[in-house]
Amino acid sequence: MFSTSPTTDQSQLHEQLDNGQVKLNLTPAELLEQSLARKEGTLTDTGALMTDTGKFTGRSPKDRYIVSDETTKGNIWWGSINIPLSESHFDNILDRMCSYLKKSPLYARDVYAGADARYRLNIRVYTTLAWHNLFCHNMFLRPDQEELQHFKPEYTVICIPEFEADPFVDGTRGKNFTIIHLSKKIILIGGTAYAGEIKKGIFSVMNYLLPLKEKVLSMHCSANIGKAGDTAVFFGLSGTGKTTLSADPERKLVGDDEHGWTNNGIFNFEGGCYAKVVDINRDREPEIWDAIKYGAILENTRYFPGTRTVDYTDKHLTENTRTAYPLHHIQNAIVPPLGTIPKNIFLLTADAFGVIPPISKLNNSQAMYHFISGYTSKVAGTEMGISEPKKTFSACFGAAFLPLHPTMYATLFGKKMKDHDVNVWLVNTGWTGGSFGIGTRIKLSYTRAMITAALEGNLKNVTYRTHEIFNVAIPQTCPNVPSNLLNPRDTWENPLEYDHKAHQLALAFAENFKQFEDFASGEIMAGAPNS
Known part of the structure; x- marks a missing residue:
């Protein structure tokens, strides 16, 4: 693990967020019940939860910021990708987000990134949407009951889609934002309900910590392993087939998106898959098709009229329709998600x-x-x-x-x-x-x-x-x-x-x-x- 205890700021933040209404580590079934009761989504005929992400149906890279301070200003590749934000702007937004949550029901989840115990990063995620909490359960690695009893978060993520920034006051480009504070170990997300911002925020943190401090190569890739123990890695941007080609029935899946490469092998950062489903069918992608079942999430898809059967060809909302499911929904996924060189x-x-x-x-x-x-x-x-x-x-x-x-x-x-x-x-x-x-x-x-x-x-x-x-x-x-x-x-x-x-x-x-x-x-x- 990167550190053995949370910082003082982390402990104080968790105390501040404890408004007496925090629901911690609910089961997937409980979160599904909450999502349906709150009308956050509907159940498809396969048992998956179908939701909408609202205005934003994908990431907003021009609204992602990293706090510039003494620790980061000499290390970060500043520019149009890593946009600096001042500490004072961050503190102001964090204070207002905490105040906003004083009377709001809140879901919290303890998860971690990094299947290799040497590079594990403990995370607590706070969300105002139950389905976002289920998303985090699906996408990150899940501590067992014994681990949860002694769990110490090292990073905190706060995601409030209903909270919007004031660009004239907060130094942001618009009302939506993802802000990463690498020194305080906090990620703030507001103004967008696109759940991918949560997982990619943590990916950015791992991309900072692993190469800089551990000399481990962090990779945006999928990976699988053959019967002879041979590991293959697939790099590719969206639409190139990274997830599809790694979900091979003849090989065991290590992961579909984010990995680290050490001197001993590779390891998945995550415990789930976030696959595109536009035009998906069972003949072409049977592993992903069969993974869209009870406990899985579908984003921005639509039904055939009068049914609860998903029409994956319907892309009038977006071509970036997606599903999020835990790795164990893939029959041949390897657990724990570790591979060889x-x-x-x-x-x-x-x-x-x-x-x-x-x-x-x-x-x-x-x-x-x-x-x-x-x-x-x-x-x-x-x-x-x-x-x-x-x-x-x-x-x-x-x-x-x-x-x-x-x-x-x-x-x-x-x-x-x-x-x-x-x-x-x-x-x-x-x-x-x-x-x-x-x-x-x-x-x-x-x-x-x-x-x-x-x-x-x-x-x-x-x-x-x-x-x-x-x-x-x-x-x-x-x-x-x-x-x-x-x-x-x-x-x-x-x-x-x-x-x-x-x-x-x-x-x-x-x-x-x-x-x-x-x-x-x-x-x-x-x-x-x-x-």
């Missing part, structure tokens, strides 16, 4: 430009370069104002949650790759045969077959060719995958158009990487494409 790492991208090969092998330089770049693309229809594919780069596949400079994570990533001789693969789950609107999406069955081949060593002795622009190694054959799919240029009707689009994408990589060049080593820069 990774043998294979997959960097996933949904390339809407049809340029990136469906699978390619990276050398160390390329792996570090693509890890820092964190490329994927958004396509028309997924966000307001997007009429054509949009390139997206997110450092280390999780820039929104990185308090430290990306090169610190990338350096740790590179060191661990070398120390443990890991295979790193770049996998395109996006388009082939042309860009979005012309080409087609690569079939999930083919992507699964390519990943299976990599995991089973079936790509070890095949012939490779070097991509003309990105210099990555492309296998020329793969079991259960058409050979003509493997070379993206060959799938385009006009290869010269492919070359033009590939040069455009390479230039975009180079332009994005300019922000890191002053901190990147020659080894990392050697992994860049030919632009």
